[in-house]
Amino acid sequence: MAKKVHVTMTVNGQQVEGLVEPRTLLVHFIRENLQLTGTHIGCETTHCGACTVDLDGMSVKSCTMFAVQAEGANILTIEGMANPDGTLSALQEGFRMMHGLQCGFCTPGMIMRAHRLLQENRNPTEEQIRFGISGNLCRCTGYQNIVKAIQYAAAKMNGVEFKEAAE
Amino acid sequence: MIPGPFEYHRPTTVADAVKLLSTYGDDARALAGGQSLIPMMKLRLATPEHLVDLRDVKELKGVSQEGDHIVIGPMTTQHELLMSDLIAKSLPILQETALTVSDPQVRYCGTIGGNVANGDPGNDMPALMMTLGAIYRLEGMEEGREVPAREFYQGAYFTALEPGEMLTGIAIPIPPAGHGYAYEKLKRKIGDYATAAAAVVLTMSGGKVASCSIGLTNLSETPLLAEAAAQLVVGTTLDDETLKRAAAAAEAIMSPAADGRGPVEYRKHAGGVMVARALKRAASRAG
Numbered sequence: 317m318a319k320k321v322h323v324t325m326t327v328n329g330q331q332v333e334g335l336v337e338p339r340t341l342l343v344h345f346i347r348e349n350l351q352l353t354g355t356h357i358g359c360e361t362t363h364c365g366a367c368t369v370d371l372d373g374m375s376v377k378s379c380t381m382f383a384v385q386a387e388g389a390n391i392l393t394i395e396g397m398a399n400p401d402g403t404l405s406a407l408q409e410g411f412r413m414m415h416g417l418q419c420g421f422c423t424p425g426m427i428m429r430a431h432r433l434l435q436e437n438r439n440p441t442e443e444q445i446r447f448g449i450s451g452n453l454c455r456c457t458g459y460q461n462i463v464k465a466i467q468y469a470a471a472k473m474n475g476v477e478f479k480e481a482a483e
Numbered sequence: 484m485i486p487g488p489f490e491y492h493r494p495t496t497v498a499d500a501v502k503l504l505s506t507y508g509d510d511a512r513a514l515a516g517g518q519s520l521i522p523m524m525k526l527r528l529a530t531p532e533h534l535v536d537l538r539d540v541k542e543l544k545g546v547s548q549e550g551d552h553i554v555i556g557p558m559t560t561q562h563e564l565l566m567s568d569l570i571a572k573s574l575p576i577l578q579e580t581a582l583t584v585s586d587p588q589v590r591y592c593g594t595i596g597g598n599v600a601n602g603d604p605g606n607d608m609p610a611l612m613m614t615l616g617a618i619y620r621l622e623g624m625e626e627g628r629e630v631p632a633r634e635f636y637q638g639a640y641f642t643a644l645e646p647g648e649m650l651t652g653i654a655i656p657i658p659p660a661g662h663g664y665a666y667e668k669l670k671r672k673i674g675d676y677a678t679a680a681a682a683v684v685l686t687m688s689g690g691k692v693a694s695c696s697i698g699l700t701n702l703s704e705t706p707l708l709a710e711a712a713a714q715l716v717v718g719t720t721l722d723d724e725t726l727k728r729a730a731a732a733a734e735a736i737m738s739p740a741a742d743g744r745g746p747v748e749y750r751k752h753a754g755g756v757m758v759a760r761a762l763k764r765a766a767s768r769a770g
Contacts, residue, residue, distance in 0.1 A: 318488040338491035338534065339524075360484045362522050363674055365588060374562070374591035380521045381592070384491050385514075385536060429588070450673040451586025 325389045327352070328396030336383045342376075343367045345383035346393060354394035354424045358453070365452030368425035369393050375432040377451070394424035397431065406469040407431060416465030418456035426452050430466045439470060486524035489532055495539045497622055497651055505624045505647030507533040513649050514538075515558060515597035518589045519606075543596070543651060546570060552654045557596020562587075564595060573657045576664035576684060580611050583668045583680075599632070600650040602642040602705075605676030609636060610698035610706035611666065612653070614682040620652035627651070636705035662686050663769030667761040668700070669753050671744065677701040678744040679754035681709075681733070683761040685716075687769040692716045697729075697761070702737040702754045709733040712758060721766050729762060730755030 324333040327350060334349045346369065347353050358366030360379050367379040370392040397405050407427050410416060417423045426449060433440060433448040440448060445466050446459070454462060464480065471478035494500040504511050512531035514520060523529040537543055543558040546567045553573050555564075561581045564570050570577050584590060584598070584607050598608040599619070612619075612632035619630050624647055635643045644650070658664070668680035680700035686693045695716050697709040712732035719725040739750040 318490050321491060337488065339486045339488055341485075360525065362518065362585075362589065365586070368588055375588045376592060377588045380518060380589075382491070382517075382521070384493075385517070385538065387493075433587075448587060451588040 321384050323383055323387050325386050325391055327391045328393060334383070338382060338384050340383045341379055342369075342381045342383045342386050343378035345386075346378060346391075352393050352395050356421055356424055358421065358425075363453065364422070364425075365429060365449075366422050366425040368428045368452065370428050370432055373432070373435075375429045375451075392428070392431070394427060397427060406472040407434070407466070409472065410465035410468035411462075414461050414464040414468050416457065416462045422452060422454045422456075426454065426462055430469065434466070434470055434473060438474060440466075442467070484525040486521070487527055487530040489530075489534045492533060492535045493539055494535065494537075495541070497540060497542060497649070500535055500537060500540055501622055501624060501647065501649060503533065503535045504649055508646045511535055513600075515600075516560060516592040516594040517597075518585065518593040519597060519601050519603060537649075548573070548657075549654070551657055553657055555595055555653045555655070557600065557650045557653060558594050559596070561585075561590035561593050561595065561598070565590070574615070574655060576611065576615075576666055576682065577655075579664070580607050580666040580682065583607055583666065583670070583677075586674045589674070595653065596650050599635075599653065600642065600644060602636060602638075602640040604639050604704055604706065605701045607666070607668065607677065607680060607700050610680070610700040610708075611682045612655070612698075613706055613708045614684055614696045614698035615655050615658070616696070617653055617655045619650055620654065621648050622651045623648035629654075633708055639704045658684055659686055661770045663765035663767070665761040665764035665768070667757040667764070669757060676744075679739070679750055679757050681754065681757035681761040683758075683765040685762070685765050685769060687766060690720055691718055692721060692766070695762075697733065697758060699733060699737065699754060699758075702739045702750065704738075707736055709736060709758065711736070716762060721762055726759040726762060730759045733758040 320335045356366040358364035362380045369378045468478045511533040514534045514536045544556045564581045598606045617632040630643045664684050666682045669678045677700045682698040685695040695713040697713045699707040712729040716729050734751045734755045737751045737754050741747050
């Protein structure tokens with residue numbers, strides 16, 4: 317076994333540290349060492365996006381990064397998404413109000429990806445949303461309501477009323 | 484899926500990285516964005532004992548203009564290429580191609596250096612680099628050398644890189660103002676490698692093609708330069724008959740594998756279609 321390495325990073329505003337084998341994937345460090353199990357492991361092959369976290373302003377598939385690579389990084393996971401007073405953030409509210417989830421397995425990854433998308437583009441078109449979440453798979457919803465959930469959140473963040481496009 | 488054990492190194496200079504890579508030779512791999520290497524390690528198709536992470540080597544990042552070339556640091560991510568005004572202005576085909584590479588998350592991490600140096604025939608950037616006449620700067624323990632992209636690819640995952648060497652720069656001649664370009668990629672879904680893809684850069688003069696180069700992705704063990712097809716369209720107006728002949732000339736050098744993307748005949752046919760489409764779209768953009 318290779319020598320363990322000491323890692324420190326900031327996760328959801330908290331400084332965390334651990335001793336890991338270099339081969340430990342970031343998602344395993346988050347789920348097993350930090351016990352933050354909201355970040356899911358889906359395909360393990362960089363396809364499904366269920367393990368997406370926000371890392372230094374990027375959406376990253378945490379199954380395709382070693383924990384040692386995240387040394388010094390600032391990470392946000394689904395556990396850090398609620399408002400400071402514990403109420404749901406605009407995106408979380410959007411997924412709830414628009415029925416943006418069924419089984420919920422893809423939801424943490426979807427929300428983390430949508431979070432970065434809306435940080436980069438406050439008012440995305442439907443096409444930009446669909447392209448923006450193209451690295452996240454959902455096998456339940458058919459994506460319609462996920463797109464609506466993100467549109468709902470964008471409207472709320474921009475302080476305008478959300479109007480569903482006519483079907 | 485857990486990768487095999489390895490020792491992790493994080494050098495901060497090219498000199499230190501090269502030293503590590505030469506010390507450990509075949510037992511070491513350079514880690515760029517990791518979006519190809521880590522999945523390979525999880526499948527144990529790659530089992531390096533030493534991983535040399537290049538993320539702290541600052542001199543390997545960034546896009547700049549040096550004379551009539553754009554020089555790209557290999558650790559520049561696909562996302563950074565998409566955000567670069569200099570690339571948008573000088574090499575728009577690089578952005579069109581980057582947008583077809585995998586998905587947003589992979590583009591935040593995946594680097595152009597990893598994409599071109601890995602030697603994966605499925606990667607999109609190698610054929611584009613051949614089309615553009617890019618030059619790769621390689622550094623090792625001995626004096627550095629420059630290798631044209633057109634001479635770099637030797638087989639699937641085999642390149643001109645020697646053990647202990649690494650890619651430290653990509654220099655791309657800036658195509659003339661008014662050039663036309665297109666990257667046409669057929670894929671089954673977002674994130675997939677190309678069933679067939681073609682890159683075209685051309686110039687037009689008086690309604691006729693003045694110069695042209697064509698690259699092909701995932702249609703052989705290496706990326707291909709379709710020289711005969713490119714030669715054939717020069718001096719023409721890209722009429723339907725010429726497009727057909729160019730597609731056929733390109734198909735003649737393709738030798739794709741039969742896989743989940745389709746049988747050999749289908750992939751060659753699709754390759755020809757991509758060539759014709761890319762030629763047409765490139766011409767429509769030339770001015």
